[in-house]
Amino acid sequence: xxxVSQHPSWVICKSGTSVKIxxxxxxxxxxxxxxxxxFPKQSLMLMATSNEGSxxxxxxxxxxxxxxxxxxxxTLSTLTVTSAHPEDSSFYICSATYVRGDxxxxxxxxxxxxxx
Amino acid sequence: RKEVEQDPGPFNVPEGATVxxxxxxxxxxxxxxFWYRQDCRKEPKLLMSVYSSGNEDxxxxxxxxxxxxxxxxxxxxxxLSDSATYLCVPSYNFNKFYFGSGTKLNVKP
Numbered sequence: 730x731x732x733v734s735q736h737p738s739w740v741i742c743k744s745g746t747s748v749k750i751x752x753x754x755x756x757x758x759x760x761x762x763x764x765x766x767x768f769p770k771q772s773l774m775l776m777a778t779s780n781e782g783s784x785x786x787x788x789x790x791x792x793x794x795x796x797x798x799x800x801x802x803x804t805l806s807t808l809t810v811t812s813a814h815p816e817d818s819s820f821y822i823c824s825a826t827y828v829r830g831d832x833x834x835x836x837x838x839x840x841x842x843x844x845x
Numbered sequence: 846r847k848e849v850e851q852d853p854g855p856f857n858v859p860e861g862a863t864v865x866x867x868x869x870x871x872x873x874x875x876x877x878x879f880w881y882r883q884d885c886r887k888e889p890k891l892l893m894s895v896y897s898s899g900n901e902d903x904x905x906x907x908x909x910x911x912x913x914x915x916x917x918x919x920x921x922x923x924x925l926s927d928s929a930t931y932l933c934v935p936s937y938n939f940n941k942f943y944f945g946s947g948t949k950l951n952v953k954p
Contacts, residue, residue, distance in 0.1 A: 763941060773889070773932075773944040822888050824942070833879060834942060836888040 731757045733825050735837025742813055742844055749809045750840045752779075752823030758803035759825035763834070764796075767820040779806040779823075813844040848872060849945030851933055857951045862923045866948045868916045868933030875935035878909055880918050882929040883947065889932055892918075923952045 732755040742748050752762055762779040777798055778786040785798035797809040806825075810817055820841050824834040850869045858864050878895035893900065895907040895916055906919040916933050930947040 765942075765944075772946045773883075773942075775941065775943055778941055820886070833891045833894065834936075836890070839886075839888045841886070 731755075731825075731835045733759075733823065733835045733837045735823055735840055737840055738838055739841040740843070742842070744814055744844055745812055747809055747811045748813055748842060749807055750821055750823075750842075752806045752808070752825070752837050754804045754825045754835075757825075759806075760803060762800060762806040762823055762825045764798065764806075764808050765822045765824070767822065767839075773822065776808075779808075781806075810842065813842070815844045818842055818844045847945065848943035849933055849935065851931075851945040851948050853946045853948060855949040855951050857953060858923055859953050860923055860925060862952075863919065863921045864923060864950065865920075866918045866931055866933070866950075868918075868945065868948075870914050870916070870933070870935040872935060872937055873914060875914075875937040877936040878907075878916055879934045879936065880905075880907055880916075881932040881934055883932055884929050889944075892931070920950075923950075925952050925954060928952045 734753045734755050736751045760781045764776045765773045766776050767773045775788050776791045779798045779800040781800045781803050787793045800806040820839050822839040823837045826834050880892040881889040882892045883889045893902050895909045897909055899908045904921045908917045928951050930949045932947040934942050
């Protein structure tokens with residue numbers, strides 16, 4: 730199957746700093762990628778849809794100025810958590826598809842963010 | 846109303862048991878359906894797609910009832926390695942997924 734690589738797999742940062750997470754499709758081009766967040770013992774929550782060459786679409790309740798998404802190429806989307814606080818500590822996962830239609834989504838390995 | 850409703854469990858079953866999970870979804874425009882499994886602290890991995898006619902993959906059987914907006918997964922001869930959270934995922938918009946809570950399965954020796 731297609732491969733999606735996410736980096737870093739884990740990161741610890743201080744409150745007030747910003748953290749960038751990368752999501753790459755390694756062997757296919759992804760016009761659309763999705764970013765999810767998962768708190769312990771909770772379900773994956775869709776945060777935003779990342780569209781190559783255009784602005785991201787955010788789900789209700791997700792602050793676009795807090796979670797900056799850039800999808801500058803067909804193989805890379807980045808999520809930047811700005812001015813991180815302990816409540817932003819979570820598991821962040823991206824997914825990508827390579828066919829416009831109803832095919833499976835391929836997930837990155839996830840990034841565990843801890844803000845101290 | 847939630848997009849996807851699943852019994853969170855946990856379902857605790859002995860090895861070799863047969864276990865079934867159910868899921869209902871609210872968006873009638875959903876076109877594709879999947880079961881994913883997620884191990885603790887890992888990303889979801891595709892278990893199987895679900896087709897209208899129902900489909901089987903080894904010990905796993907999936908059924909779809911569009912009229913009732915209901916999806917099921919049956920696992921036969923449970924293995925210890927089947928212990929995970931199972932996520933029912935309907936998709937209607939280029940694989941933008943709204944996940945439910947998932948159903949946690951614990952297979953005991």
